[in-house]
Amino acid sequence: MSETGQQLRNKDIVGIKDLSCYEIELILNTAVGFRDVLRRDIKKVPTLRGKTVVNLFFEPSTRTRTSFELAAKRLSTDVINFSVSASSVVKGESLIDTAMTIQALGADIVIIRHSSSGVPHLLARHLNASVINAGDGINEHPTQALLDAFTIMGKYSTIKGLKIAIVGDILHSRVAKSNIYCLRTLGAEVRLIGPPTLIPEGLIDPEIEIFHNMEEGLRDIDVVMMLRIQMERQDRGFFPTTDEYFRLWGLTLERLSLARPGAMVMHPGPMNRGIEIVSAVADSPQSVILEQVTNGIAVRMAVLYLLSGRRG
Numbered sequence: 001m002s003e004t005g006q007q008l009r010n011k012d013i014v015g016i017k018d019l020s021c022y023e024i025e026l027i028l029n030t031a032v033g034f035r036d037v038l039r040r041d042i043k044k045v046p047t048l049r050g051k052t053v054v055n056l057f058f059e060p061s062t063r064t065r066t067s068f069e070l071a072a073k074r075l076s077t078d079v080i081n082f083s084v085s086a087s088s089v090v091k092g093e094s095l096i097d098t099a100m101t102i103q104a105l106g107a108d109i110v111i112i113r114h115s116s117s118g119v120p121h122l123l124a125r126h127l128n129a130s131v132i133n134a135g136d137g138i139n140e141h142p143t144q145a146l147l148d149a150f151t152i153m154g155k156y157s158t159i160k161g162l163k164i165a166i167v168g169d170i171l172h173s174r175v176a177k178s179n180i181y182c183l184r185t186l187g188a189e190v191r192l193i194g195p196p197t198l199i200p201e202g203l204i205d206p207e208i209e210i211f212h213n214m215e216e217g218l219r220d221i222d223v224v225m226m227l228r229i230q231m232e233r234q235d236r237g238f239f240p241t242t243d244e245y246f247r248l249w250g251l252t253l254e255r256l257s258l259a260r261p262g263a264m265v266m267h268p269g270p271m272n273r274g275i276e277i278v279s280a281v282a283d284s285p286q287s288v289i290l291e292q293v294t295n296g297i298a299v300r301m302a303v304l305y306l307l308s309g310r311r312g
């Protein structure tokens, strides 16, 4: 529960699709307070002392896992980083049995990343503990979209009416899906740029413009959000070569100059420099890629805090 008594409706955050505009704004507003905490000399508050958070990552992660761990520690929770490779999962224990065991050990919040879409939803149904989706297959990555929205609002104050382009492998990107839901809910004009093979049909609402030409798509946009090519999820050739991909879809300084002056450049990471983005752009003053990482801690503190309140 927030200081004003506002709450999330559900005990879990498995997708942005399930959050209302009010709930998204509640999380973003709560994160502002935690960002201030993180700017102090002593970056820790006793807010969730006595709670236990478990990081259950079945896929690699640098940013999300570390950020959730730091967020939990800044709130004074006990954090367990569950090591899948050193657990009884390798002896054949099922996902549900593993999760139920973690709950029996006292977990209040389970943060899960998994290669299969829908796994967080399955756990949310089986557990009394809160479940947070840290990325499920090609479905959603809700806290990434929340930290992206928070970062955009750091520069523009409001997302309503901004022209935001998401570029690249939309088909396999859970970051893109969560961002589409989040940014549309907050009133942005979203456009998708990429090859036809990597932009799915059916997902997109009629308000979203699609561009199969990078130069046309970038014109007059306020924010460009680049995506990693998800090689590990591609079961066939969606484009001829990475050189060809870079030639058509790579973000260069020349292409960035087509956007509004000072347009914000984002990337959820990890980046493939020289494939979807050149270093001159990734490291430019217009890039907020590292700011996104920093903001992830405050946003995840807000999510942990609000879910703890939700569970009473």
Ligand code: CP
Pocket (backbone or CB within 6 Å): 060, 061, 062, 063, 064, 065, 135, 141, 144, 268, 269, 270
């Ligand atoms: N953005 C993101 O999910 O990065 P990691 O895979 O490093 O967590």
